[in-house]
Amino acid sequence: MLGSALRQAVQLILGLDSEVLRIVLLSLRVSATALAFSTLMGVPLGAWLGLRRFFARRLVIAAIYTGMGFPPVVVGLAVYMLLSRSGPLGSLGWPWVPGLFTPGAMVIAQIIIATPLVAGFTMAAVMGVDPNLRQQLISLGATSWQATRAVLREARQGVVVAVVAGFGSVISEVGAVMLVGGNIEGSTRVLTTAIVLETHKGNFSLALAMGLVLLAMTFAINIAVLRLQGKAYG
Amino acid sequence: MGEPVYRLLGVTRVYGARKVLDIASLDVYAGEILGIVGPSGAGKSTLLRLLGFLETPTSGAMAFRGQRVNGGAPSLAVRRRVTMVFQRPVLLSDSVYANVAYGLRVRGVTDARERVEKVLDLLGMLPLRKEDASTLSGGEAQRVALARALVVEPEVLLLDEPTANLDPAHVAIIENVIRQARERTGMTIVLVTHNVFQARRLADRVALLVGGRLVEVAPTKTFFESPSAPETCAFISGEMVY
Ligand SMILES: Nc1ncnc2c1ncn2[C@@H]1O[C@H](COP(=O)(O)OP(=O)(O)OP(=O)(O)O)[C@@H](O)[C@H]1O
Ligand SMILES: [Mg+2]
Numbered sequence: 001m002l003g004s005a006l007r008q009a010v011q012l013i014l015g016l017d018s019e020v021l022r023i024v025l026l027s028l029r030v031s032a033t034a035l036a037f038s039t040l041m042g043v044p045l046g047a048w049l050g051l052r053r054f055f056a057r058r059l060v061i062a063a064i065y066t067g068m069g070f071p072p073v074v075v076g077l078a079v080y081m082l083l084s085r086s087g088p089l090g091s092l093g094w095p096w097v098p099g100l101f102t103p104g105a106m107v108i109a110q111i112i113i114a115t116p117l118v119a120g121f122t123m124a125a126v127m128g129v130d131p132n133l134r135q136q137l138i139s140l141g142a143t144s145w146q147a148t149r150a151v152l153r154e155a156r157q158g159v160v161v162a163v164v165a166g167f168g169s170v171i172s173e174v175g176a177v178m179l180v181g182g183n184i185e186g187s188t189r190v191l192t193t194a195i196v197l198e199t200h201k202g203n204f205s206l207a208l209a210m211g212l213v214l215l216a217m218t219f220a221i222n223i224a225v226l227r228l229q230g231k232a233y234g
Numbered sequence: 235m236g237e238p239v240y241r242l243l244g245v246t247r248v249y250g251a252r253k254v255l256d257i258a259s260l261d262v263y264a265g266e267i268l269g270i271v272g273p274s275g276a277g278k279s280t281l282l283r284l285l286g287f288l289e290t291p292t293s294g295a296m297a298f299r300g301q302r303v304n305g306g307a308p309s310l311a312v313r314r315r316v317t318m319v320f321q322r323p324v325l326l327s328d329s330v331y332a333n334v335a336y337g338l339r340v341r342g343v344t345d346a347r348e349r350v351e352k353v354l355d356l357l358g359m360l361p362l363r364k365e366d367a368s369t370l371s372g373g374e375a376q377r378v379a380l381a382r383a384l385v386v387e388p389e390v391l392l393l394d395e396p397t398a399n400l401d402p403a404h405v406a407i408i409e410n411v412i413r414q415a416r417e418r419t420g421m422t423i424v425l426v427t428h429n430v431f432q433a434r435r436l437a438d439r440v441a442l443l444v445g446g447r448l449v450e451v452a453p454t455k456t457f458f459e460s461p462s463a464p465e466t467c468a469f470i471s472g473e474m475v476y
Pocket of ligand 2: 280394
């Protein structure tokens, strides 16, 4: 069974099955959008935590570490309750709040999953820069802001690792998108939820085809992370 | 000797419960090379960081060119007149050239090229200007650290063990560069060194720091030939003092 499923899977991929293609593109669109927001929030937050010592910093860091290990399905549940018609956000009826079972809802859930990862990895990268560097640049005549920019630049590879790791976490996540997206064909079905569905239906070759696509994508991402980490820390 | 660049009175620096520095009085004169020697942990680097406005005294009065500076970092313009070369230099992970050009770049100097290359040449680092600074040897990194400070031609240059990682030939090169820099620009140099021979070769005056206190400050000839403190005799004859 595995052999024929595998053969069919490869045919599906090579034949660019339009349904599979649409699912792949939606997965990429949702995760890329979520990642853009997570990067915009997580990188400055992580840099700030890595550079500054302030009251309640440890508390914020503890919150981020917790967020980094948060089960996506729990995030999905929280977003579900927030956005549902009777929930605190859903009941407001604001036009810019996405409804449940839309790609927008999936983006929100993935933002919540990826942001702590991006912030946490960015913080680690910034803290990994030799703390003496800043003082030495100040002594060379840099302003505080110029020195900060130079420190961030030193951490640049670690920041890229943070962003790529954030993408890896959301593209392969299933619990949250299943809950808030609802796995609706043609509208909220992404790779991970489609794999669950096709497996349940017994369409192993289709499930496997999409599994291979997802595997190839996450594999490529992880190789990229490893190579960048090698450069950043090696 | 001219007017003092720095005037320190009763300056202390405390870390936690330890008084690491306790300077009753010290003047640094314009255009001189002041050598500071003393055993490890005596507070030499701490004193240099105070002079570089990178730390503030815990108590006491410190003036730079007649202006009190012990209440926090002075203005950017004043700060940029003083540059320090650290005992353990940290370079940017960028080319040697970019590292040396940094001080000029943050000052908005546009025609940095000639100045950077001239300084690199003085220190024998011109062939390595395109190398990534993270691949340099310890001694090469130390020369880049000196180059990036010299290139901005500060009024005061603070040097913390600038030749600690170098072989004798390069020690001689760097000592010459230091001498020439002073002669050419008249800059004031405070040189911290473990090496009493280096202090003797370069300094106009030498200070001995032991346990955070200045035991003796004297013109170099006096310091070595007729020191007044017994600790100085012991230190220059190679016995450790604590
Ligand atoms: N930031 C700091 N926090 C706490 N203690 C410090 C700090 N900086 C220096 N010290 C302590 O102050 C003392 C003097 O240090 P300093 O680096 O000035 O000595 P030094 O004379 O430069 O020694 P060396 O010749 O080994 O470089 C040391 O005992 C050191 O442990
Ligand atoms: Mg020292």
